[in-house]
Amino acid sequence: MSNRALHGQTGPLSPGSLSSPPGRDMTIRPGEHFLVVGLGRSGLAAVRFLLQQGARVSVSEAAPMERLDPAVRNWLAERQVFLECGAHSETLFASAERILVSPGVPLDLPALAAARQQGIPVIGEMALAGRYLRTPAVAITGTNGKTTVTTLLGELFRAAARRVFVGGNIGTPLFEYLEGPQDDDVAVIEVSSYQIDSGGGLNGLRPRVALLLNITPDHLDRYDSMAAYIASKFGIFAARPEGGAAILNTDDPVILAHRHLWPRTRLFGFGADLAGLNGALVRDHGVRLTGLDNLDALGEPEHYDLTGTALAAPPNLQNSAAAILAARLMGCPRQAIDRGLAAFTPLPHRMTVVAEENGVAFIDDSKATNIGAVRAALEGIDRPVVLIAGGRDKGGDYALLAPLVRQKVKAMVLIGEARDKMARAFDGLTRLETADSMAEAVRRAATLAGPGDVVLLSPACSSFDMFENYGRRGEAFSAAVRELCSSREGR
Numbered sequence: 001m002s003n004r005a006l007h008g009q010t011g012p013l014s015p016g017s018l019s020s021p022p023g024r025d026m027t028i029r030p031g032e033h034f035l036v037v038g039l040g041r042s043g044l045a046a047v048r049f050l051l052q053q054g055a056r057v058s059v060s061e062a063a064p065m066e067r068l069d070p071a072v073r074n075w076l077a078e079r080q081v082f083l084e085c086g087a088h089s090e091t092l093f094a095s096a097e098r099i100l101v102s103p104g105v106p107l108d109l110p111a112l113a114a115a116r117q118q119g120i121p122v123i124g125e126m127a128l129a130g131r132y133l134r135t136p137a138v139a140i141t142g143t144n145g146k147t148t149v150t151t152l153l154g155e156l157f158r159a160a161a162r163r164v165f166v167g168g169n170i171g172t173p174l175f176e177y178l179e180g181p182q183d184d185d186v187a188v189i190e191v192s193s194y195q196i197d198s199g200g201g202l203n204g205l206r207p208r209v210a211l212l213l214n215i216t217p218d219h220l221d222r223y224d225s226m227a228a229y230i231a232s233k234f235g236i237f238a239a240r241p242e243g244g245a246a247i248l249n250t251d252d253p254v255i256l257a258h259r260h261l262w263p264r265t266r267l268f269g270f271g272a273d274l275a276g277l278n279g280a281l282v283r284d285h286g287v288r289l290t291g292l293d294n295l296d297a298l299g300e301p302e303h304y305d306l307t308g309t310a311l312a313a314p315p316n317l318q319n320s321a322a323a324i325l326a327a328r329l330m331g332c333p334r335q336a337i338d339r340g341l342a343a344f345t346p347l348p349h350r351m352t353v354v355a356e357e358n359g360v361a362f363i364d365d366s367k368a369t370n371i372g373a374v375r376a377a378l379e380g381i382d383r384p385v386v387l388i389a390g391g392r393d394k395g396g397d398y399a400l401l402a403p404l405v406r407q408k409v410k411a412m413v414l415i416g417e418a419r420d421k422m423a424r425a426f427d428g429l430t431r432l433e434t435a436d437s438m439a440e441a442v443r444r445a446a447t448l449a450g451p452g453d454v455v456l457l458s459p460a461c462s463s464f465d466m467f468e469n470y471g472r473r474g475e476a477f478s479a480a481v482r483e484l485c486s487s488r489e490g491r
Contacts, residue, residue: 026123026131030054035093037112038062038102039083042125044072045175046100049129051079052179058082060092060111090114100128103169103194126195129174130205130239135165135187138326139205141196141236142213142249144373145319146170149213149326150190152311152319152344156327157186159340164188169195186330193232206241209326213319215254216372217396230258237263245329247322250275251282268292268329270321280321285312287321292328302334310346314380349474351377354481357488359451362442362481365458366474371396374460378404384453386411386445388438388477391461393418398425398460405429411448413441417465438466438473442480455481 028034032055036046039061050057058081061068065085076083084092093099093111099122101107112122140150147170154166165177168189177187189207215233217226237246246263248255251271268291269277278291289302304324306312311320320341327337346352349366356362361383368374369391378385378401387409398421405412411431414422419434426432431448435441445455457477459470467473 026128028053028055028128031056033058033095033097035060035096035099036102037088037099037109038105039068039072040102040104042173042175043102045173045179046102046125046128047076047081049132049175049178050100051081058084058092058096060084060088062086062088088112094118094120096120098123100125103192107197124195124197125173125175126168126191126205129178132178133174133187133205134182135177135184136330137187137189137205137207138209138211138330139168139189139191139207139236140211140213140322140326141191141193141233142211143216143233143370144368144376145213145315145322146190146192147367148316148319148347148350149211149323150188151347152323152340153188153326155344156323156332156337156340157188157330159343160327160332160336162186162332191236193229193235196235197232206239207244208241209245209247209329210236210240211322211326212236212246212248212255213322214249214252214372216370216375217400230254231261234258234261237261247279247325247329249318249322250277250279251318268325270325271318280325282317282321285317287317287324289325289328292325302328304334304338304341306341309341309344311341311344313351315376316346316351349471351380352474354478355485357485360446360449360453360455362446362455362477363457364474364477365456366463366470366477368458368460369462369470370394371398371400371460374401374458375404377456377458378408381408381454381456384408384410384450386413386449386453386455388413388415388441388445388455388457389459389461390414390416390419390422391459391463391473392416392465393421394462396460398422401460402426402429410453411445413444413448415441415466416459416461418461422460438476439480439483442477442484446484 034050034055035058036043037060039059047057088109088111090111093115099115099120101122101124116122140146154164157164162185165184165187168174169192170190212233215230245266245268247268249271250269250273267277268279269275270280272282274281281288285307287304306320324337349364352364354362354364365377368377385408389412405426406429409430414434423432433444435444449455463470463473
C-alpha cells in the first residue's frame with residue numbers, strides 16, 4: 001500500500017460516506033415490511049425486536065437451509081417470517097420497505113445495489129437500534145483494543161455500583177438489550193466499522209461519550225481504500241448529542257493526520273502526547289488526568305498508578321487510559337476506578353502468557369488479527385521474539401512491520417494462506433520458516449528460541465483458513481505449548 005493510501009488521500013473523507021442516507025425517521029411503523037439480511041446472532045436479535053415493534057419481517061441468508069439451526073427455522077415459521085436461504089434475490093429485496101443489514105454482510109451485494117437504485121433505504125443495526133436506546137451510552141471503536149476497553153469500562157462502572165449493559169459488537173447484540181426493560185444505568189457499546197458503515201451510520205445512537213482508540217490498516221478486503229476505512233472509524237463521532245464528549249488517541253499518526261475530521265466540541269485525548277488537548281496522559285506505568293470538570297482534589301491532576309497490575313504494559317496501558325478517562329467523564333468516582341483497575345483480568349488470547357519453560361515465555365496473542373495489533377504487541381516486548389504469524393490475508397501491508405521485525409524478531413514461523421506473501425515481505429529481515437499446523441509451528445518456534453526469548457503467536461491475519469475463529473487458534477497454540485512442555489518434562 002502506498003503512503004498516500006495509508007494516510008487516506010485516495011478519495012473524499014466524510015464519515016458515513018459508505019452508508020445509504022437514512023432518508024427518513026428511524027421509527028418502526030406497525031406493518032412495515034423489513035428485510036433482515038444475515039441471520040447470525042445480531043440478525044436474529046433484530047428479527048425479534050422488529051416483530052416486537054409490530055413490523056412484518058423477511059430474512060435473506062447466504063447460508064444454505066441445511067446449515068441453519070432447525071429450532072431457528074421453526075421459530076421463524078411459527079411467526080410467519082419468510083426465510084430465503086442460499087442466495088440474495090433482487091425480487092425479495094425489492095419487496096421490502098426497508099432493509100436492515102447485519103454486520104459483516106458485504107455492502108456490494110447486487111441485490112443491495114438494486115434496492116438502493118429503487119430508493120429503498122438500507123440501514124445498519126446501530127442506525128435503527130440507537131433510535132430506541134434510552135440508556136445513557138458510551139460507544140467505543142478502533143482497529144485494536146475495542147473489546148478490552150469495552151470490557152474494562154464495564155468493570156469500572158460495576159466497581160462504582162452502576163448497573164451496566166456491555167455488548168454491541170461483542171457478547172450481547174444491542175437489539176437483545178432493547179427487547180428488555182432497559183433498566184441499566186449505563187450501556188457500554190463496542191462498535192465495529194462494519195456497524196458504522198452498514199447504512200445510516202450511527203444515526204439515532206447518541207452516546208454521551210464516544211471513543212476512537214486507533215486506526216491501522218485492517219479489513220482492506222472489504223474497503224475500497226484506506227480512506228474509506230478511516231472515514232468509517234471517524235463516523236463514531238457523527239451522532240454525539242450536544243454536550244457529549246469525544247475521546248481520541250493523540251499518539252495515533254493516522255488520527256493526527258486527519259485533524260479536519262475531529263469533532264469541535266468537548267474533545268479529549270489520551271496518550272503520551274495530548275496534542276494540546278485535556279485528557280489522560282500516559283507516563284511510565286501510570287495515567288494522569290488533566291482538565292476535567294469533575295476532578296477531585298480541587299481540580300488537581302489525578303494519577304492512577306498501574307504498576308504491578310495486568311494493565312501496566314502497552315497496549316493495555318493505553319487502553320486503560322482511554323477507559324479511565326471515559327469513566328471519569330461519566331461520573332465514576334476515582335476510588336471505584338482504582339478498585340476496578342486492580343481487579344481486572346485481561347481477556348484471553350490478548351498477550352496471555354501460556355507457559356514459561358527453560359527460560360522461554362510462550363505468549364498467546366491470537367486476537368492480533370491485523371498489522372496494528374502485531375505492532376503493538378512487539379512494541380510492548382523487551383526480549384528477543386520468535387514470532388508465529390500468518391493465516392487468511394486481510395489486505396494489509398506487511399511492510400509496515402518491517403522496522404520492528406528487523407529490530408526485535410530473531411525468527412518467524414509462518415502458517416496459513418498468507419505465509420508466502422508474508423515470506424516475501426520479510427525476506428532478508430529475519431530467519432523465516434514455515435509450518436503446516438499450529439503444533440508444528442510451536443515445535444519449530446521452540447527450537448529457534450533460547451533462554452530469555454519469547455515465542456509469540458501474533459498472526460496479523462484472520463484465522464478462517466485453519467480455524468473457526470481466533471479463539472480456537474489461540475486454544476490450539478496453548479494446547480501445543482502444553483504438549484511440548486509435557487513431553488520435555490517426560491524426557
